[in-house]
Amino acid sequence: MWIFFRLDLFLFLTTIIGHRIGRSDLEEMNMDRTKLASEIIKNVGGKDNVGSVIHCMTRLRFTLNDNSKVNEAELKQLQGVMGATDNGGQYQVIIGNDVPLVFQEVAKQLPTNPNDSVAHTTGNEKKKMNVFLQMINVLSSTMAPIVPALAGAGILKVILTLLVMAGILETTDPTHYYISFFADTVFYFLPFLLAFSSASKFKVNPYLAVSIAGIMLHPKFGELVAAKEPSALFGLPVTLINYSSTVLPIIITVWIMSYIERFADKVSPSVIKIFFKPLLVIIITAPLALIVIGPLGYHMGNGLAAGIYFLQDRVGWLSLALLAAFKPLIVMTGMHWAFTPAIITSISTYGYDGLMLVSSLSAIFSLTGACLAVAIRTKDSNMRQIALSAGTTSLLAGITEPAIFGVAFKLKRVLVATIIGGGLSGVYAGITQLKIFALVTPSILKLPTFVSEEYPNNFMNAIITATIALVVSFVMTLVLGLKENVPVVQAAGAVSETVVTDTPPAPAVIREKTQTPVYSPLNGQSVHLSQVNDKVFSEEFMGKGIAVIPTDGTVVSPVKGTVTTLTKSKHAISITSDEGIEVLIHIGLDTVKLKGKHFENLVAVGQEVNVGDLLIEFDLEGIKNDGFEIITPIIITNTSEYLDVIGNEKTGVCQGDELISVL
Structure with missing residues (x-):
């Protein structure tokens, strides 16, 4: 165990060094x-x-x-x-x-x-928003600020456990006693933290909110709870509950208090408002908290925790598989915050969480494996950098948003691979009844949070769960490939639109080292993409290619293949060649705002075309007169699947001339 502890310390230091070396994209781009x-x-x-x-x-x-x-x-x-x-x-x-x-x-x-x-x-x-959305909003607003305190306390408890298991510290040692209550303090006084964050959300006096939390945790009230004898306030029975480590009672109380405070502000005479208003708030809110609101929130929280315990006990493998598979989608919507009260209650009641945070372990390592595969396979240096950064962040810190939004949602097949890896990993975690013993987001550095003397196989099961997720998603990403959905990205400031994409994406293939030509769809002058006054194209976010400044209003097919995308505004079209090259032709800049004016489509999605077939006719002068640039980017949107894409710049280019070479 001493070796294991030193390894954990080494990994922790590696995180710090890695953070300094692998800075985020924002810093790298200055x-x-x-x-x-x-x-x-x-x-x-x-x-x-x-x-x-x-x-x-x-x-x-x-x-x-x-x-x-x-x-x-x-x-x-x-x-x-x-x-x-x-x-x-x-x-x-x-x-x-x-x-x-x-x-x-x-x-x-x-x-x-x-x-x-x-x-x-x-x-x-x-x-204004509906009740469900308000609940999600409140939970995320009140829980997010206290996450660092919870995470720090959770890790401290894990370190204490490791020190004991390594034989470095005895449970009878006074140091153990102190560190133990250091770690427990955040959880015991959790209502204080939540009172403050809830006050910010509901716009009430934070010190009054914390005072109400103090009443619910006062030692005198604790003595009544310990005595277990019937008690009454103003002749009304008080349910004796220990509110330490609870979530919902104080949040609901502060919400009700916001209305009480506004009422007190209205009825308090100005000359005595400085003391009369807080007096009314305390004398009304405190009894409500102890008699009605507190017990209601307490039983709601316990109900959620019991529900999670039931799912884990009866259908753990299925519930974990589903949660782990679709966790990236849950995180995307922000709904993961809705489960936080149940997680806290579960850890406080049972000493562990066996569902929500465990599913996060599978999802996090699945995203890590997928990002590593993308970094290895992609030929796009920008995507490789994003994938490496996102994968490292997910692996070391358990933060998945960069991987979800920067990689998985941009490369849909990677998302599928992640779902498969997470789901299979979740099945194993459910069968073995995996448990986590601290309220932290899992990562490779936080695997010790799965260590338990009571459950000796739990840590090894956590390693196997993480390995399954990482390996399966890694392999599935390589098998499925990185083919992106054909996007039509608007120029800066453009209005979003619906894109027709009826044709399913072609299977990913391994490209041979051959040169395939893409012919010019326009007559005019070809120029480098850097000349396009739109960073989406000029900085090659969409892929490599070239731009043409047209001299007439006809667009013909640059390849033999199938029409895969047409915009409703008729200004852009995508064609996939028989060889799998995806070509986007975007006529003009910001022309989506014309809403189809000056354009006429002559083909339909799914239609097969040959080189030189007429695709679109447009009124060149009409577009110019309406104030739009006519420069037309021709982009290979699956650039990352090829060794290189080389554009042919020349003063005069005619339809049918070789415009782009794809290697």
Whole structure:
């Protein structure tokens, strides 16, 4: 065990060194975070549209007054933004590991200065949402700020266990006694932490909220609980409950208190408001908390924990398989926060969690394996860098958003491989009844959280579970390949649109080292993509290729193949050649805003075409007169499957001339 402990220490130090060497994409690109924050605020509708913003491990979570004001297309194209989505009543912008630094810049630019490092409220919050979304919003807003404290305490408990098992520390040693209650303090006084974060969410006096939590945890009330004798307050029976380590009672209490505080503010005379208002809040809220709200929240939390225990005990293999398989989708929606109260209650009640965090182990290592496979297989240097960074973050820290949004959701077959790996790993974890004994997100450095003297095989089962997930997803990614769905990305600021993609993607193949020509679909002048006034194309985010400045309004097929994508606005078309080359022709810049004006499609999705067949006719002068650039990028969207893509730049190019060479 001493060797094992030293290995764990070595891995911990490796994480620190690795973090310094493998910095996030934001730092590597030397991004100006102030400018990024400004662009994010602008594209979520401006300062007046922001009601509040918090952050978790990887995301900025905005509560907006009007989500329709969000410019999602532009937001997703910002360097430093890995993705954006509207979930749980919050608009979430995925940043990655640098989210605390970006949050600080965002908070500085909003109307008021934040009072803590993870939450910021402008006072403009007006957004309405349904009850379920409100619950998710509340849980994420109240739990996210206290995660560091919970994680630190959980790891401290694990270290204590390892020290005892290694024979370094005896349970009778006073040092063990002290470290033990150091670690327990966060969990015992959890209602205090939640009272403070809930006060920020519900906009009440945080010190009054913490005072109510103090009443629920007061030693005098604890004596009544220990005595187990009937008790009454104002003649009403009080349910004697130990509220240490509970979640829902204090959150619900502070929510009710927000209404009581507003009432107290209205009825309190100005001359005595400074003491009369808090007096009313305490004298009304405290009895309600002990008589009604506390017991209700307590039984709700216990019910959730009992439900999880039942699932693990009766159908553990099935429930874990499903949760592990689809955990990336759950994380994407932000719904994983909804399970946090049940996890805390389960660990407090039974001493372990056997479902939610265990499923995270499978999902995290499955994403890691998939990212490693992508890094090995892809020929796109940018994707390789993203995959390595995301895989390392997932493996060492258990943070999966970079892997989910930066890799899996961009390469759909990788997502499928991840689901398969996670699901099979979850089956094994369920059969062996795997358990985790600390409230931390699993990772390779946190595998000791599965160590238990009571369950001697648990740690080995955790290693096997993680290995199954990593190996299966790694192999499945290599088998399924990296073929991306054919996207039609709009120019900066463009309006999003529906894309018709009826034709299923072709099977991934291993490319031979041969040269395949792609012919010009236009007459005009060919230029390097760097000349395109749109970073999506000029920086080759879509893939390599070339651009043509057309001299007439006809587009012909550049390859023999099948039409795979047509936009409703008729300005773009994708064709997959018989050899598997995916060619995107995007006529003009920002032309989606024309909504089909000046364009006429002459083919349909699924139609087979030969080189030179007429695809689209467009009014060149009409587009110019409406103020749009006519430069037309021709992109090989599956560039990563080839050794190289070389464009032929020349002053005059005619339809049918060799325009691109694919190696």
